[in-house]
Amino acid sequence: MASSRRQYPFHLIEPKWQKIWEAQQTFRAFNPGEKIPENHPFAQRHGADAMVPGPVAATQLPPKFYILDMFPYPSGAGLHVGHPEGYTATDILARYKRALGFNVLHPMGWDAFGLPAEQYAVKTGQHPRQTTEQNIATFKRQIQSLGFSYDWSRELATTDPDYFKWTQWIFLKLYNSWFNPETNKAEPIETLVYPTELESQSVGRASSRADSRDGSSVASPHQNIESARRAYRDSKRLAYVSEQPVWWCEQLGTVLANEEVVDGKSEVGGFPVVRKPMRQWMLRITAYAEKLLNDLDTIDWTDSLKEMQRNWIGRSEGAEVEFRIPNSEFRITVFTTRPDTLFGATYLVLSPEHKLVDQITAPEQRAAIAQYKTEVAQKSDLERTELAKEKTGVFTGAYAINPVNGQKIPIWIADYVLASYGTGAIMAVPAHDTRDFEFATKFKLPIVQVVQPPDLKTDWHGFVGDGTSVNSTGPEISITGLPTAEAKRKITDWLETKRLGKKTVNYKLRDWLFSRQRYWGEPFPIVWKKGPDGQSYHEALPESALPVLPPALTDYKPTATGEPPLTRAKDWVNLPDGSQRETNTMPQWAGSCWYYLRYLDAKNPTAFVSREAEAYWMGSPTPNSQLPTPKSTPGVDLYVGGTEHAVLHLLYARFWHKVLFDLGYVSTPEPFFKLVNQGMVLGEDNQKMSKSRGNVIPVDVPVQEVGTDALRLFEMFMGPLEMVKPWSTKGVEGVYRFLGRVWRLFVDEPSETEFEQAETTAETQRRGELLDLIKLSPAIKDVSAVPAQLKTLHACIKKVTEDLDGLRFNTAISALMVFVNEAMTWETKPATVLRDFLILLQPFAPHLAEELWVKLNLQPSTFNLQLPNLAYACWPRFDPALLVESEMEIPVQVNGKLRDVIKVPVNADNAALEAAARASEKVQPFIAGKTIKKVIVVPKKLVNLIVV
RNA sequence: GCCGGUGUGGCGAAAUGGCAGACGCACAGGACUUAAAAUCCUGGGACCGUAAAAAGUCGUGUGGGUUCGAGUCCCACCACCGGCACCA
The missing domain is CATH 3.90.740.10 (Valyl/Leucyl/Isoleucyl-tRNA synthetase, editing domain)
Known part of the structure; x- marks a missing residue:
C-alpha cells in the first residue's frame, strides 16, 4: 500500500487545512455576549445580525446546536481506529448543521483522573499529573490529526484545578441540600424542618461555635440539642457519611462502587474484592429514583438504553x-x-x-x-x-x-x-x-x-x-x-x-458510593472537627477555599490499614485550627457528571457556567430563528458515546443535572436530549480489538497511508453507526480510491504530473505551495447544467440530506459515490453542479473538499462563486421538480411473480398501466389461455395480474 | 433464567408491504503498458441450461401464518452479540 502511488496529495492537503482552520479559529463557537470578529466566516455567513459592533446578544445569534462526544480517558496507548467512530459521526453532523445555519457547539476535553496514572505513580513515583499531561498531549495530537471541527478554545480536563474547583463546588451544593419530599425536589439545607423535639430557638450559634473549640468541655444541654440537630441535618443531606460494608480491593488499594464490581472481581483489572466496613461518602441518588425513571419518557434515547436504565433503577x-x-x-x-x-x-x-x-x-x-x-x-x-x-x-x-x-x-x-x-x-x-x-x-x-x-x-x-x-x-x-x-x-x-x-x-437502585481511597481524584472540600461531646463531625469548607488541591506526595500507596494515600500528607491534613481534612477523594465519575456544562463557558472564573451561556446552549430554540428547519432541542441536541456508559455515567450525570435544576442553576430537567450509542469497531479478525490479540490498528496507520479523509469516510462507510462491525484495510482502500476519483473529477491531469515532478525535487518546507501548480480540469466549465446532470445532483442532495438527518452515514456516502460515478462520464462538468457537490462532500471529507473548493473558486473565470469558506457555505436544497422522470419503469407480476418490467409515461393512469401490462410480450405466455381473475394496480408502482 | 439487539452473496452492507443484493471490498475478463502497479471498461446470488445467450427454478437463520404480493407484518423456534441476574 505505502509503496503505491498516492491517489491524491492528501499528505499536503490535510496538514494545510488543519493549519488554516487553527489560524482562522474557523470552528470557534460564539457565546452570547462575545464580540464576533468581522472577518470570521461565521460573521460572514450570518450577516448583519451577528456583525453588530459590540457583543452579540443571544437573540442575534442563530439557533444553537449542541453536539457532544463522550470525552475520552487519555490512556497511554493512544487512539486506535475504533475511537474516532463516534467522533467522526458527530463531526459530520456538526459540519452539516453549521452548513444549515446553526450555531454549533462541538467541544472536546479529557476525563483525566483515573487509576492507571496513579498505579504508574505508585510504581515509578512519577506524579500522575505528569503522566496525565503526556497522555493528553498524545491524544490531542492524534485527535487533531483527524481534522475534527472542535472548538478547541473550550478544551477542558477534569484534572485542571480551574475545572475541579467547580466539581468541588457542585459537591458543596449536594452537601448543602436535602431532598424535600413535600416539594419533591432538592432544596438548600436551610429549609430543612426539624422534628419538634429538636426545634430550639434558644441555641445561640455563637456560643456553640466558641465551645466547640475546646473538645474537652462538658456538653451542655444546648450543645446536646445542637449536635442532635446536626446529626439530623447530616442524615438528610444529599451527600452524607455512612459506615457500611463496601467492596475493598487489595490490589487496587481502594474501595469500589457496587457497579465497579463485576462477578465478584474488580471491573478494572479483574482483581478479587472483599466486603469491608468503612466510613464512606454517599450521594442520595435514590431520592431521585422516581424522577430518573419517569423523565426517561421525555428524552429521545433508544429503547434498549432506556430499558437498561429502567432495569438498573428497578422500580x-x-x-x-x-x-x-x-x-x-x-x-x-x-x-x-x-x-x-x-x-x-x-x-x-x-x-x-x-x-x-x-x-x-x-x-x-x-x-x-x-x-x-x-x-x-x-x-x-x-x-x-x-x-x-x-x-x-x-x-x-x-x-x-x-x-x-x-x-x-x-x-x-x-x-x-x-x-x-x-x-x-x-x-x-x-x-x-x-x-x-x-x-x-x-x-x-x-x-x-x-x-x-x-x-x-x-x-x-x-x-x-x-x-x-x-x-x-x-x-x-x-x-x-x-x-x-x-x-x-x-x-x-x-x-x-x-x-x-x-x-x-x-427500588433496586442504591445510594451512590462516592468516595475512593485514592490519590488521583478530586479532594473533598470537607474538614472534620471534634464536638464538645467528643464526637467528631464534618463541615463544609467555604466556597472561597476552592479549589482544594491534592497535596504533594512521594508515596502514592494507601496505608497498610487501607487509609487513603492523602493521609500521608500530615501537613495538608492537619489544619491550624485543629480540624482535619477529609482524605478520601471523589470517584472518576465526578468530573464526567457535569463537563458538558463547563464547555458552555469553559473559562469562566466566577461561575461553573454563566446563566446566559447556559440558557442559550441548553435552552429551547431561540424565537427569532429564521432557519428552514430549526430543530434545536432543550439540552444537548445529540450525545454520542459507547454503550459501556449506558447506566453509570448517564445515570450519575442525569442525577447531578436534576439537582442543579432543582437548585435553579440549569434550565432543563434533563441534560442529554438525544443519545446514540455507536457500535464497537472490531479488529479485522472479527474479534474485539485488544493488545493481547494483536489486532489493534492505531489511527496513525491509516492516517499515514490513506489520509484522514479516507479514514473518516471509512469509519462511516463500514455500516450503520450503532452496529458492531469489523475493520477492513481493504475497505479503507476502497473509499480512498473513491476520494481519488473525486480528485480526478476536478483536476487537470497534466498539471498534476507537473506537480508530482516538482514535488520530488522541492524542499520539504515548500511542498505545500506546490499544490497551487495543480489546475482545475478543463472539463469544468461555467455552463448551465443539463436536466440529467441536475437530476443526478438533486437526487444526491436529497439522499445525503435525508440520510444525515437520520444518522445514516453509510448510505449517504454511497449516494456521493453514485454521483461521482455518474459525473465521471460527463464530457462537460458544470461548475455550479460540482460546487454543490463539494458542499455535500465537505462534512465527510473536509480537507479534500476545501482544497477543491478553493481551486473551483480561484479559477480566473466568470464562475464568480464568491464563497470563501466552505465550512460555512449554505447547504443546498433539492428541488423535487428536478427529480421527476418522464417515464417510469413498472414491474409486472403474474400471480405475484415478476414477469416483466415495462416503461410507461409517468402520468399513466391505472387503466393505462393495466393495458400496458396485458400487452407485454413477456407476460403473454403466462396469461395466454387463462382467465384473469383480478388485477392489482398500485399507482406508479406495480401491476399484478391474477390468473387461474 | 429475564430484558434488549442482530441473522440477507465469498465479505462489509442496501431495500415507506411492491423489480432482493444499491454502494463498496474481494474475484474474473478486457483496454492502456515492454512489463507490473495505478487507472479505465465489463461481468457477477445459487441452480439448471447454452458455443454464448434467452427462458426457467430456487433464494433474506428455521417452521408455520396473514396478504394479490413478505427480507419487511403476526405466531413458534434456533443461533450469535450486549445488559441484568436469588431485587421477593
Missing part, C-alpha cells in the same frame, strides 16, 4: 406486610409484590444479617443459626452467586402469625434473601415463586396453591403469572375468585385499614 410496586410473633413484642415486616398471595405464605425468610434474627431465635436453634451466619459471612459474593444453584438456610425455631388467616408459620433464615433490598425479609409463597418453591421443596415446607392460572391445563406449582385467587378466604377478608390485579388492590386496602401493612414502592 417495583408492592406492599409491606407486618407479621406478629406470638408471645413477643417483635414484628417482622416483609416486602412483597404479590400481596394477593398472602394466603399462600407458608413461612417467612429473613436475610442472615436481619437485625431481629438473634432476638427471635429459639434457644435450641442458636448454635445452628450462629454457624450458618458465620458461613455466609465468610462467603464472598462471588461464591454466594456461584453457589446460588443450591438453596441453603436454617430454621430459627421461631414462628410468626399470618395476619390474614391467623396461621402459625415458621421463620427461617437464608442467604437468598438480601439484607439490602426491601425490608431484608420476605414472606415465602412457594406455590407461586420460583425461589421459594425451590427452597420449600428442598426443606419440605408446605406448598399451598392460592392462584389459579388462566389456562386450566397449566400446572399451578411454581406458577408465577397473574391468574385468579383461590383458597384465599380468612375470617375477616376474602379475595378468592378475584383476578390478580384486583386481589392485590383489595388485600392492600384491607391491610392498610387494619394497620397491618401499606402500599410500598421499592
Whole structure:
C-alpha cells in the first residue's frame, strides 16, 4: 500500500487545512455576549445580525446546536481506529448543521483522573499529573490529526484545578441540600424542618461555635440539642457519611462502587474484592429514583438504553406486610409484590444479617443459626452467586402469625434473601415463586396453591403469572375468585385499614458510593472537627477555599490499614485550627457528571457556567430563528458515546443535572436530549480489538497511508453507526480510491504530473505551495447544467440530506459515490453542479473538499462563486421538480411473480398501466389461455395480474 | 433464567408491504503498458441450461401464518452479540 502511488496529495492537503482552520479559529463557537470578529466566516455567513459592533446578544445569534462526544480517558496507548467512530459521526453532523445555519457547539476535553496514572505513580513515583499531561498531549495530537471541527478554545480536563474547583463546588451544593419530599425536589439545607423535639430557638450559634473549640468541655444541654440537630441535618443531606460494608480491593488499594464490581472481581483489572466496613461518602441518588425513571419518557434515547436504565433503577410496586410473633413484642415486616398471595405464605425468610434474627431465635436453634451466619459471612459474593444453584438456610425455631388467616408459620433464615433490598425479609409463597418453591421443596415446607392460572391445563406449582385467587378466604377478608390485579388492590386496602401493612414502592437502585481511597481524584472540600461531646463531625469548607488541591506526595500507596494515600500528607491534613481534612477523594465519575456544562463557558472564573451561556446552549430554540428547519432541542441536541456508559455515567450525570435544576442553576430537567450509542469497531479478525490479540490498528496507520479523509469516510462507510462491525484495510482502500476519483473529477491531469515532478525535487518546507501548480480540469466549465446532470445532483442532495438527518452515514456516502460515478462520464462538468457537490462532500471529507473548493473558486473565470469558506457555505436544497422522470419503469407480476418490467409515461393512469401490462410480450405466455381473475394496480408502482 | 439487539452473496452492507443484493471490498475478463502497479471498461446470488445467450427454478437463520404480493407484518423456534441476574 505505502509503496503505491498516492491517489491524491492528501499528505499536503490535510496538514494545510488543519493549519488554516487553527489560524482562522474557523470552528470557534460564539457565546452570547462575545464580540464576533468581522472577518470570521461565521460573521460572514450570518450577516448583519451577528456583525453588530459590540457583543452579540443571544437573540442575534442563530439557533444553537449542541453536539457532544463522550470525552475520552487519555490512556497511554493512544487512539486506535475504533475511537474516532463516534467522533467522526458527530463531526459530520456538526459540519452539516453549521452548513444549515446553526450555531454549533462541538467541544472536546479529557476525563483525566483515573487509576492507571496513579498505579504508574505508585510504581515509578512519577506524579500522575505528569503522566496525565503526556497522555493528553498524545491524544490531542492524534485527535487533531483527524481534522475534527472542535472548538478547541473550550478544551477542558477534569484534572485542571480551574475545572475541579467547580466539581468541588457542585459537591458543596449536594452537601448543602436535602431532598424535600413535600416539594419533591432538592432544596438548600436551610429549609430543612426539624422534628419538634429538636426545634430550639434558644441555641445561640455563637456560643456553640466558641465551645466547640475546646473538645474537652462538658456538653451542655444546648450543645446536646445542637449536635442532635446536626446529626439530623447530616442524615438528610444529599451527600452524607455512612459506615457500611463496601467492596475493598487489595490490589487496587481502594474501595469500589457496587457497579465497579463485576462477578465478584474488580471491573478494572479483574482483581478479587472483599466486603469491608468503612466510613464512606454517599450521594442520595435514590431520592431521585422516581424522577430518573419517569423523565426517561421525555428524552429521545433508544429503547434498549432506556430499558437498561429502567432495569438498573428497578422500580417495583408492592406492599409491606407486618407479621406478629406470638408471645413477643417483635414484628417482622416483609416486602412483597404479590400481596394477593398472602394466603399462600407458608413461612417467612429473613436475610442472615436481619437485625431481629438473634432476638427471635429459639434457644435450641442458636448454635445452628450462629454457624450458618458465620458461613455466609465468610462467603464472598462471588461464591454466594456461584453457589446460588443450591438453596441453603436454617430454621430459627421461631414462628410468626399470618395476619390474614391467623396461621402459625415458621421463620427461617437464608442467604437468598438480601439484607439490602426491601425490608431484608420476605414472606415465602412457594406455590407461586420460583425461589421459594425451590427452597420449600428442598426443606419440605408446605406448598399451598392460592392462584389459579388462566389456562386450566397449566400446572399451578411454581406458577408465577397473574391468574385468579383461590383458597384465599380468612375470617375477616376474602379475595378468592378475584383476578390478580384486583386481589392485590383489595388485600392492600384491607391491610392498610387494619394497620397491618401499606402500599410500598421499592427500588433496586442504591445510594451512590462516592468516595475512593485514592490519590488521583478530586479532594473533598470537607474538614472534620471534634464536638464538645467528643464526637467528631464534618463541615463544609467555604466556597472561597476552592479549589482544594491534592497535596504533594512521594508515596502514592494507601496505608497498610487501607487509609487513603492523602493521609500521608500530615501537613495538608492537619489544619491550624485543629480540624482535619477529609482524605478520601471523589470517584472518576465526578468530573464526567457535569463537563458538558463547563464547555458552555469553559473559562469562566466566577461561575461553573454563566446563566446566559447556559440558557442559550441548553435552552429551547431561540424565537427569532429564521432557519428552514430549526430543530434545536432543550439540552444537548445529540450525545454520542459507547454503550459501556449506558447506566453509570448517564445515570450519575442525569442525577447531578436534576439537582442543579432543582437548585435553579440549569434550565432543563434533563441534560442529554438525544443519545446514540455507536457500535464497537472490531479488529479485522472479527474479534474485539485488544493488545493481547494483536489486532489493534492505531489511527496513525491509516492516517499515514490513506489520509484522514479516507479514514473518516471509512469509519462511516463500514455500516450503520450503532452496529458492531469489523475493520477492513481493504475497505479503507476502497473509499480512498473513491476520494481519488473525486480528485480526478476536478483536476487537470497534466498539471498534476507537473506537480508530482516538482514535488520530488522541492524542499520539504515548500511542498505545500506546490499544490497551487495543480489546475482545475478543463472539463469544468461555467455552463448551465443539463436536466440529467441536475437530476443526478438533486437526487444526491436529497439522499445525503435525508440520510444525515437520520444518522445514516453509510448510505449517504454511497449516494456521493453514485454521483461521482455518474459525473465521471460527463464530457462537460458544470461548475455550479460540482460546487454543490463539494458542499455535500465537505462534512465527510473536509480537507479534500476545501482544497477543491478553493481551486473551483480561484479559477480566473466568470464562475464568480464568491464563497470563501466552505465550512460555512449554505447547504443546498433539492428541488423535487428536478427529480421527476418522464417515464417510469413498472414491474409486472403474474400471480405475484415478476414477469416483466415495462416503461410507461409517468402520468399513466391505472387503466393505462393495466393495458400496458396485458400487452407485454413477456407476460403473454403466462396469461395466454387463462382467465384473469383480478388485477392489482398500485399507482406508479406495480401491476399484478391474477390468473387461474 | 429475564430484558434488549442482530441473522440477507465469498465479505462489509442496501431495500415507506411492491423489480432482493444499491454502494463498496474481494474475484474474473478486457483496454492502456515492454512489463507490473495505478487507472479505465465489463461481468457477477445459487441452480439448471447454452458455443454464448434467452427462458426457467430456487433464494433474506428455521417452521408455520396473514396478504394479490413478505427480507419487511403476526405466531413458534434456533443461533450469535450486549445488559441484568436469588431485587421477593
